[in-house]
Amino acid sequence: MRTYILRRVLLVVPIMLGVSFFTFLTFRIVPGDIAQLRCGIACTPETVTALRHDMGLDRPWYEQYGDWLGGVVRGDFGRSLGEGRLPVTAELIDHNRLAVTGQLLVMTILFALLLGIPPGVISAIRPGTALDFSLRLVSVVWLSVPSFYLGILLIVFGVAWFGWAPPQFGTGYVSFFDDPWVNLQQFTFPSLILAVGSSAGIMRLVRSSLLEVMRDDYIRTAWAKGLRERTVVWRHALKNALIPATTVIGLQVGALLSGTVVVESIFALNGVGVYILVAIVSRDFLVVQSLTLLFAAVYVFSNLAVDVAYAWLDPRIRYA
Amino acid sequence: MAREAAVPLELEEIRPPSMPVLRRVLLLSRQHPLGVFGLVVVLGLFFCGIFADVVAPYDPQAIDQDAILEAPSPSHPFGTDRLGRDVLSRTIFGARISLMIGVVSVGFGIVIGTFLGVVSGYSGKLVDTIIQRFVDMILAFPPVVLLLAIITVIGDDDSAFRKFLSNNTPLPEGSFLGVPVFLDIFVISVGIGIAIAVGSARIIRGAVLSIKENVYIDAARTLGASDARIMAHHIFPNVAALVVILASITLPIAILAEAAISFLGVGVPAPTPSWGGDLTGRNYQAALEGHWWPAFFPGAALSLVVLGFNMLGDAFRDISDPRLRGGPGLGPSSGPGGSRGSRGL
Numbered sequence: 001m002r003t004y005i006l007r008r009v010l011l012v013v014p015i016m017l018g019v020s021f022f023t024f025l026t027f028r029i030v031p032g033d034i035a036q037l038r039c040g041i042a043c044t045p046e047t048v049t050a051l052r053h054d055m056g057l058d059r060p061w062y063e064q065y066g067d068w069l070g071g072v073v074r075g076d077f078g079r080s081l082g083e084g085r086l087p088v089t090a091e092l093i094d095h096n097r098l099a100v101t102g103q104l105l106v107m108t109i110l111f112a113l114l115l116g117i118p119p120g121v122i123s124a125i126r127p128g129t130a131l132d133f134s135l136r137l138v139s140v141v142w143l144s145v146p147s148f149y150l151g152i153l154l155i156v157f158g159v160a161w162f163g164w165a166p167p168q169f170g171t172g173y174v175s176f177f178d179d180p181w182v183n184l185q186q187f188t189f190p191s192l193i194l195a196v197g198s199s200a201g202i203m204r205l206v207r208s209s210l211l212e213v214m215r216d217d218y219i220r221t222a223w224a225k226g227l228r229e230r231t232v233v234w235r236h237a238l239k240n241a242l243i244p245a246t247t248v249i250g251l252q253v254g255a256l257l258s259g260t261v262v263v264e265s266i267f268a269l270n271g272v273g274v275y276i277l278v279a280i281v282s283r284d285f286l287v288v289q290s291l292t293l294l295f296a297a298v299y300v301f302s303n304l305a306v307d308v309a310y311a312w313l314d315p316r317i318r319y320a
Numbered sequence: 321m322a323r324e325a326a327v328p329l330e331l332e333e334i335r336p337p338s339m340p341v342l343r344r345v346l347l348l349s350r351q352h353p354l355g356v357f358g359l360v361v362v363l364g365l366f367f368c369g370i371f372a373d374v375v376a377p378y379d380p381q382a383i384d385q386d387a388i389l390e391a392p393s394p395s396h397p398f399g400t401d402r403l404g405r406d407v408l409s410r411t412i413f414g415a416r417i418s419l420m421i422g423v424v425s426v427g428f429g430i431v432i433g434t435f436l437g438v439v440s441g442y443s444g445k446l447v448d449t450i451i452q453r454f455v456d457m458i459l460a461f462p463p464v465v466l467l468l469a470i471i472t473v474i475g476d477d478d479s480a481f482r483k484f485l486s487n488n489t490p491l492p493e494g495s496f497l498g499v500p501v502f503l504d505i506f507v508i509s510v511g512i513g514i515a516i517a518v519g520s521a522r523i524i525r526g527a528v529l530s531i532k533e534n535v536y537i538d539a540a541r542t543l544g545a546s547d548a549r550i551m552a553h554h555i556f557p558n559v560a561a562l563v564v565i566l567a568s569i570t571l572p573i574a575i576l577a578e579a580a581i582s583f584l585g586v587g588v589p590a591p592t593p594s595w596g597g598d599l600t601g602r603n604y605q606a607a608l609e610g611h612w613w614p615a616f617f618p619g620a621a622l623s624l625v626v627l628g629f630n631m632l633g634d635a636f637r638d639i640s641d642p643r644l645r646g647g648p649g650l651g652p653s654s655g656p657g658g659s660r661g662s663r664g665l
Contacts, residue, residue, distance in 0.1 A: 277468065296460035
């Protein structure tokens with residue numbers, strides 16, 4: 001097991017290198033580079049050249065990439081090419097962007113599990129009933145409504161009908177440890193909106209795998225022993241039914257990272273998602289390249305965590 | 321010889337031999353009312369998309385100074401927006417844009433993805449490793465970020481790709497089929513197509529890996545068939561069904577992707593009606609001031625279409641899974657495949 005994890009971790013390195021190099025290369029071939037964009041139309045070719053020199057964009061590509069990579073190894077993501085040339089690391093940590101997106105993701109996953117597993121179980125132990133049918137109908141609807149539309153509906157109709165707007169970030173980010181109440185107010189709605197789709201997916205998955213497990217022999221044995229339904233379902237069946245769900249949660253991390261870009265821009269959260277959106281649009285490729293590296297790391301490591309969790313949950317699985 | 325050995329479609333196996341087609345369809349539609357609903361919605365999307373200029377009561381871009389932000393009424397069933405444009409017509413033309421982007425990107429993505437998947441799975445060794453590591457790398461990007469990056473890069477006014485397109489293809493720079501900025505739409509479709517290609521290449525490769533172990537592949541090779549011939553005539557026909565399924569699953573994903581990036585301001589440019597783009601900017605501002613209709617209806621149409629695709633997909637899966645036949649309503653189980661849903665974004 002240990003060698004397996006080690007090998008997987010080592011495999012991460014070429015993927016990350018590839019991701020960052022791919023991003024670097026892609027943004028290098030854009031002709032409309034950031035110097036031109038920042039300068040505007042009223043700019044002479046000389047000023048653009050000077051600006052490019054300032055940013056170090058006139059150096060050979062391998063020097064630029066190598067410098068950046070060297071910095072990353074030392075934990076320094078370099079400086080943004082945008083106005084003010086802020087260091088990426090400072091943006092991420094001092095400006096709480098990492099904390100914002102991290103909390104959003106964690107709360108989203110919690111909500112997704114909380115809203116997904118119980119209805120899935122209820123639906124599976126009463127298959128074919130009206131309750132099952134309506135739960136499944138609701139889950140298909142939740143699965144289909146895009147999060148950005150849901151967020152807008154929440155804000156617009158909250159204002160129109162109740163004169164209420166979900167607390168936004170007008171006051172800036174408040175850490176959970178400073179003021180948990182305000183912090184939760186800020187994060188509850190964005191993470192709920194983002195969680196809705198995932199929870200519907202989890203619900204459907206839990207339902208179908210629990211249905212399958214309930215047909216197993218060991219469940220019949222559990223019934224035959226005279227165990228209560230609660231014990232049979234929650235203690236014996238659900239444990240095995242949840243194994244496939246862990247995979248899906250892991251796979252959804254990629255989708256959730258995408259979701260943060262959208263949800264952060266609706267709720268005016270200043271997280272990593274908005275940061276990368278702005279960076280892409282303004283061709284700030286140093287920031288883009290650093291953030292995609294970060295995203296890829298999260299994605300790859302969550303997949304690794306899923307595989308490890310799999311072996312832990314199901315001892316029959318062995319990784320050589 | 322090898323062709324006869326091809327695995328027949330499951331759908332053919334489960335068809336009871338004696339029942340007339342019409343009765344069978346009626347029976348199935350009674351068992352899967354939600355599937356019928358999905359089918360109606362999807363057909364409606366195609367109808368509105370294809371016949372947008374006939375169905376829409378107004379020109380979606382016509383500005384009417386006398387009808388600014390009118391609430392829904394008989395003359396404007398969905399109301400009008402801040403420039404007095406008819407929201408119903410914009411929603412209908414939005415269907416055309418969504419459909420265009422969906423069909424082009426899925427077509428492009430699935431063709432490339434199938435090619436990569438078949439070559440990668442069949443060749444194995446170095447080719448497979450190179451293609452799969454590339455796929456790994458692309459899949460490590462969050463989908464929206466990948467799309468934003470691709471479209472920003474290839475959609476740039478000075479990008480080589482765009483210049484190549486406008487110089488070397490008959491694609492019109494201006495409007496096409498009543499859709500303005502057609503070139504932008506084509507560029508967006510290519511961007512979404514790349515993302516689809518990568519995802520489907522992985523799935524198709526998996527199928528090819530098991531198909532190539534069949535004896536008829538060995539037989540073809542023994543008879544002297546070239547690799548290209550084996551891939552085209554023996555492997556591809558066996559993944560064709562999977563390719564069709566992938567195309568139908570990715571179509572709503574492509575539509576959602578277009579809406580998401582247009583919503584973020586990188587997709588279809590402003591005056592052109594787009595379900596995602598119409599949710600933002602002035603329409604969103606108007607909605608905050610109580611004029612909810614210009615933003616509400618395009619989003620509702622988008623959600624309805626995705627819902628339709630999902631319900632249709634659920635019904636199809638229940639019908640094609642023999643264990644589940646004869647169940648009530650939605651069918652007794654929504655299999656694990658449904659959990660991914662059309663929600664890649």
